[in-house]
Amino acid sequence: MFKATSELRVRYVETDQMGYSHHSNYIIYYEYGRVEALRSLGMSYKELEGSGVMMPVIDSGSKYLKPALYDDLIKIEVIVPSLPTVRMRFEYKLYVNDVLINEGHTTLAFVDIKTGRPMRPPNSMLHLLKPFYE
Amino acid sequence: MFKATSELRVRYVETDQMGYSHHSNYIIYYEYGRVEALRSLGMSYKELEGSGVMMPVIDSGSKYLKPALYDDLIKIEVIVPSLPTVRMRFEYKLYVNDVLINEGHTTLAFVDIKTGRPMRPPNSMLHLLKPFYE
Amino acid sequence: MFKATSELRVRYVETDQMGYSHHSNYIIYYEYGRVEALRSLGMSYKELEGSGVMMPVIDSGSKYLKPALYDDLIKIEVIVPSLPTVRMRFEYKLYVNDVLINEGHTTLAFVDIKTGRPMRPPNSMLHLLKPFYE
Amino acid sequence: MFKATSELRVRYVETDQMGYSHHSNYIIYYEYGRVEALRSLGMSYKELEGSGVMMPVIDSGSKYLKPALYDDLIKIEVIVPSLPTVRMRFEYKLYVNDVLINEGHTTLAFVDIKTGRPMRPPNSMLHLLKPFYE
Numbered sequence: 214m215f216k217a218t219s220e221l222r223v224r225y226v227e228t229d230q231m232g233y234s235h236h237s238n239y240i241i242y243y244e245y246g247r248v249e250a251l252r253s254l255g256m257s258y259k260e261l262e263g264s265g266v267m268m269p270v271i272d273s274g275s276k277y278l279k280p281a282l283y284d285d286l287i288k289i290e291v292i293v294p295s296l297p298t299v300r301m302r303f304e305y306k307l308y309v310n311d312v313l314i315n316e317g318h319t320t321l322a323f324v325d326i327k328t329g330r331p332m333r334p335p336n337s338m339l340h341l342l343k344p345f346y347e
Numbered sequence: 348m349f350k351a352t353s354e355l356r357v358r359y360v361e362t363d364q365m366g367y368s369h370h371s372n373y374i375i376y377y378e379y380g381r382v383e384a385l386r387s388l389g390m391s392y393k394e395l396e397g398s399g400v401m402m403p404v405i406d407s408g409s410k411y412l413k414p415a416l417y418d419d420l421i422k423i424e425v426i427v428p429s430l431p432t433v434r435m436r437f438e439y440k441l442y443v444n445d446v447l448i449n450e451g452h453t454t455l456a457f458v459d460i461k462t463g464r465p466m467r468p469p470n471s472m473l474h475l476l477k478p479f480y481e
Numbered sequence: 482m483f484k485a486t487s488e489l490r491v492r493y494v495e496t497d498q499m500g501y502s503h504h505s506n507y508i509i510y511y512e513y514g515r516v517e518a519l520r521s522l523g524m525s526y527k528e529l530e531g532s533g534v535m536m537p538v539i540d541s542g543s544k545y546l547k548p549a550l551y552d553d554l555i556k557i558e559v560i561v562p563s564l565p566t567v568r569m570r571f572e573y574k575l576y577v578n579d580v581l582i583n584e585g586h587t588t589l590a591f592v593d594i595k596t597g598r599p600m601r602p603p604n605s606m607l608h609l610l611k612p613f614y615e
Numbered sequence: 616m617f618k619a620t621s622e623l624r625v626r627y628v629e630t631d632q633m634g635y636s637h638h639s640n641y642i643i644y645y646e647y648g649r650v651e652a653l654r655s656l657g658m659s660y661k662e663l664e665g666s667g668v669m670m671p672v673i674d675s676g677s678k679y680l681k682p683a684l685y686d687d688l689i690k691i692e693v694i695v696p697s698l699p700t701v702r703m704r705f706e707y708k709l710y711v712n713d714v715l716i717n718e719g720h721t722t723l724a725f726v727d728i729k730t731g732r733p734m735r736p737p738n739s740m741l742h743l744l745k746p747f748y749e
Binding site for chain 2 (some may be wrong): 230231233236237240243245262267269270271272273274275276277283
Binding site (some may be wrong): 508537539548 | 643
């Protein structure tokens, strides 16, 4: 399975008047983790779009277990549980000081930017991912 | 069942370079719909917090069926499927021009701001909601 | 002078842990006020972009006089002090309960989307604005 | 003069349908640069608030010279032109690939969280800053 880890800090703008990182930020943290996971694999999401493939999110889910606070350093673990087909599932576990604070998932589709139609993942991506599932 | 409807417009800042309202906005649209649903019931979330009760979101899920575009007027339908206990579930259906574009849900807890402990919903809220479940 | 007024409410997501609407929201409130001001004039910013003209912001400034709080209803007054040339200046005054809480301005350019070059404002816009400056 | 440099990447969520980082993000980039500048000096804004001092932004200004694009790595240069008194001015220069894309400033006040009154900067901060102005 492909797995990657990245880190980010809770920004002041992300806090709300409860003193927590507002729950809407987690799906942005997932996006950050996902992009960095692809980068660590040797793929740039920017280049992917440049090559005519976009990956819209088609579903998501989150469990908010504990709050993240201002300036907390969040460790984001991203897991791709299986080789993508026309869809790609990402799972996320977020930790602050080794305590699990949030878990979630997103499913993304592969879409041809020109036609707007679903497509299979680019071979370049499959090529990089395959070794993790053998 | 308690059900309420409100409307908002997609702001320019919410668009992304795909030309869509970025998927992270929907959970903010849900929050907007939820607050307006409570207001239509005669409850202010602001006053609720003022009275010492906060309602953190503990889980959420979304299906992104069709994109929303800049300046689209979104109709948000909020449903509370059952009387709240220590938790309160909200379900959402979002429409643009009568086409369903997104559905989702959030579960919120009732927490005593002073002690940080879970609590039962305030009687004032139960009193307003009960007639919808008889 | 062309002047228009609109209203919006501070959303929970916009608050920060000081309990204020975070200062980064005001430039979004300005955008909201600007788009609604154009709409009240009979112009849609969406159609403007659709016709091949975009209006990027080239400078901005803000004075944060008093905080806005969660659920506050903000009245946004937008003023266009003079007929636009290759640039268009908007000035903003934000009020909560008739108290001025913020003032600011933005300057926008007119840019041809195809060529990326500066251009003069569309005649349709000048036609609608002129009566306010005679 | 105290000067510090940090870096961040433009996130997908920050892009708009022009394909640019939306102009509202720059004031968030400034906040990021400011917090990291203080951290490099040996000060944590989090601890500052923990010690009873908050620093609301009282004015800001920006010039948007060139757009930043998705995934661009932005270098943020933060300058504190003079020792703070009851106010502290920060100036910002943002670069992508050594090209200046944005410049701006913010003025922050020192406010006693308990009383809500303006105050002088904490001695701990002055102590760290003084060597840069001798």
